[in-house]
Amino acid sequence: MYLLAGTIFIAHQLLQKAWQISIPLADQYLDPLLCMPLLLGIWQWEKKLLFRHQITTGEIWLLTLLLSLLFEIGFPLLSPNFTADWRDALLYFAGAFLFLTFRTKTSN
Numbered sequence: 001m002y003l004l005a006g007t008i009f010i011a012h013q014l015l016q017k018a019w020q021i022s023i024p025l026a027d028q029y030l031d032p033l034l035c036m037p038l039l040l041g042i043w044q045w046e047k048k049l050l051f052r053h054q055i056t057t058g059e060i061w062l063l064t065l066l067l068s069l070l071f072e073i074g075f076p077l078l079s080p081n082f083t084a085d086w087r088d089a090l091l092y093f094a095g096a097f098l099f100l101t102f103r104t105k106t107s108n
Helices: 002-018 024-051 057-078 086-102
Strands: none
Touching: 002 024, 024 057, 024 086, 057 086
């Protein structure tokens, strides 16, 4: 799952930034959707490596809530370069749901 999400993220960034190819729906909503599976995958790997235990479902939802508040309220208050979009917040939670759905049985 992480390899697929990472590959899609990198491919989209190359299309958008390097080759100037715009896919409007992906440009607006793909990054928020892929954000949580990638961040949670990194956090899960770090916790397993350093602390020998898994992230819990409660930790996943709490981190998703905190990051969505930071990204959609905090950053827009700090800089005019960021805009708040409630659809992005929904996509962070959808990404967390994807992470929970597709994480391997050994990582539960």
